[in-house]
Amino acid sequence: MRIAVVGGGYVGLVTGACFAELGHTVDIVEIDAGKAAAINAGRAPIHERGLDALLAKHAGVRLRAGTDYGPVALSDLAFICVGTPPAADGSADLSMVAAASRSIGEALREGKGAHTVVVKSTVPPGTTENLVAPTVGNHSHRADTGFAMNPEFLREGRAVEDFLHPDRIVIGSRDGRSGDTVAAAYTGVSAPVVRCGLTAAEMIKYASNALLATKISFANEVGNVCKRLGIDVYEVMQGVGMDHRVSPHFLDAGAGFGGSCFPKDVAALVSLAEGLGEEPALLRSVLDVNDRQPLRMVRMLEERIGDLAGKRVAVLGLAFKDNTDDIREARAVPVIAGLLQRGAAVAAYDPLAAASMRRVFPGIDYAASAADALRGADACLVMTEWPEFSTLNGEFDLMNSRIVIEGRRILSCDGKEGICW
Numbered sequence: 001m002r003i004a005v006v007g008g009g010y011v012g013l014v015t016g017a018c019f020a021e022l023g024h025t026v027d028i029v030e031i032d033a034g035k036a037a038a039i040n041a042g043r044a045p046i047h048e049r050g051l052d053a054l055l056a057k058h059a060g061v062r063l064r065a066g067t068d069y070g071p072v073a074l075s076d077l078a079f080i081c082v083g084t085p086p087a088a089d090g091s092a093d094l095s096m097v098a099a100a101s102r103s104i105g106e107a108l109r110e111g112k113g114a115h116t117v118v119v120k121s122t123v124p125p126g127t128t129e130n131l132v133a134p135t136v137g138n139h140s141h142r143a144d145t146g147f148a149m150n151p152e153f154l155r156e157g158r159a160v161e162d163f164l165h166p167d168r169i170v171i172g173s174r175d176g177r178s179g180d181t182v183a184a185a186y187t188g189v190s191a192p193v194v195r196c197g198l199t200a201a202e203m204i205k206y207a208s209n210a211l212l213a214t215k216i217s218f219a220n221e222v223g224n225v226c227k228r229l230g231i232d233v234y235e236v237m238q239g240v241g242m243d244h245r246v247s248p249h250f251l252d253a254g255a256g257f258g259g260s261c262f263p264k265d266v267a268a269l270v271s272l273a274e275g276l277g278e279e280p281a282l283l284r285s286v287l288d289v290n291d292r293q294p295l296r297m298v299r300m301l302e303e304r305i306g307d308l309a310g311k312r313v314a315v316l317g318l319a320f321k322d323n324t325d326d327i328r329e330a331r332a333v334p335v336i337a338g339l340l341q342r343g344a345a346v347a348a349y350d351p352l353a354a355a356s357m358r359r360v361f362p363g364i365d366y367a368a369s370a371a372d373a374l375r376g377a378d379a380c381l382v383m384t385e386w387p388e389f390s391t392l393n394g395e396f397d398l399m400n401s402r403i404v405i406e407g408r409r410i411l412s413c414d415g416k417e418g419i420c421w
């Protein structure tokens with residue numbers, strides 16, 4: 001098949017590279033000429049395991065990138081993979097989806113035959129039906145254009161693996177041919193396929209992320225009670241997660257969830273529900289619990305060592321999770337802000353994300369290693385589950401006192417004498 005992918009960001013690039021790996025001819029339409037050039041040169045502009053190997057194999061062969069929408073006219077399928085950032089009120093900003101739909105519509109005036117426009121961006125339920133389809137239709141007038149919605153469930157750091165070995169493939173469509181065409185594009189991927197309507201597919205994506213976020217906030221709320229009782233929430237959640245109806249995943253308590261998806265998608269679902277006249281009490285609480293967790297860590301530290309003014313605090317981990325340099329909604333941000341507000345001096349360390357965090361907090365110390373951050377520190381907060389932290393032990397002897405608060409359970413037991421979640 002010939003596939004066009006509109007948007008060469010994290011989702012679009014992984015999607016394009018993986019479809020090339022499945023044997024399709026892929027054109028990525030990316031407005032940033034620099035990014036397009038990097039893709040054509042086989043260089044991934046993002047850090048994602050396995051992506052460099054796919055680009056090395058397919059760039060310039062089956063995978064091409066450019067700023068022009070021309071390849072859309074020749075394609076069988078065009079995937080919309082543009083961003084849907086949060087607007088000021090928490091709702092999803094759909095301006096990039098609208099612009100991509102318009103440009104696809106204009107491109108489809110050229111070429112002929114059946115074509116399917118597929119939305120992969122995470123969009124509020126109703127968007128494909130009420131925004132994308134009419135916008136494409138108004139500009140193209142190509143009779144045989146179908147629409148589908150095929151959400152992604154890609155975890156950062158594991159996106160290539162998640163694309164090629166998914167738990168399921170969700171395909172929403174309003175006509176059978178469009179759904180069949182999308183399903184055919186995944187030939188070679190072994191996973192159950194869920195076929196449904198456009199709006200249900202959009203809702204599956206929101207509801208999946210909201211449920212995972214809910215599990216984390218639930219574990220955090222239980223964890224806060226466990227702490228009062230002097231028991232270990234990890235032990236408790238291990239026992240809870242062994243029930244197959246619950247599953248052991250996404251029950252790790254700590255600093256809460258960050259990243260580009262969970263906070264934004266839950267907020268967008270809250271906004272959607274409110275707009276429909278609903279009172280999304282549970283979803284609001286999921287965000288509320290999550291907002292409180294980082295500052296609880298700062299308060300726990302105060303309870304332990306008193307006034308933070310003039311104290312040196314090591315912050316280990318700045319990325320929103322391990323294996324990424326992404327600091328979007330990272331829990332380290334409110335924690336560092338809270339520490340600075342109380343007059344503490346911060347020594348931060350992250351294997352990948354220090355450069356990104358320097359733009360947010362230019363005035364704090366950035367250490368070259370965990371040991372350097374810990375040297376002379378009065379306390380330590382662990383904010384990211386980097387595997388390299390699991391082997392820290394003697395490094396804590398470099399601190400003035402071994403007070404460690406883990407926002408992610410990653411340290412080995414001998415390494416810490418302090419507080420853990």
Ligand code: UDX
Pocket residue numbers: 152153154155156157209212216249250251252253254255256257258259260261262320321385
């Ligand atoms: C998530 C979804 O997993 C993915 O399916 C979706 O398409 C995009 O959003 P991602 O943002 O890459 O992926 O991160 P994920 O690995 O899910 O973790 C999100 C956050 O939750 C991280 O900050 C992580 O540290 C935190 N987390 C995760 C917990 O606090 N506890 C857990 O048990 C699991």
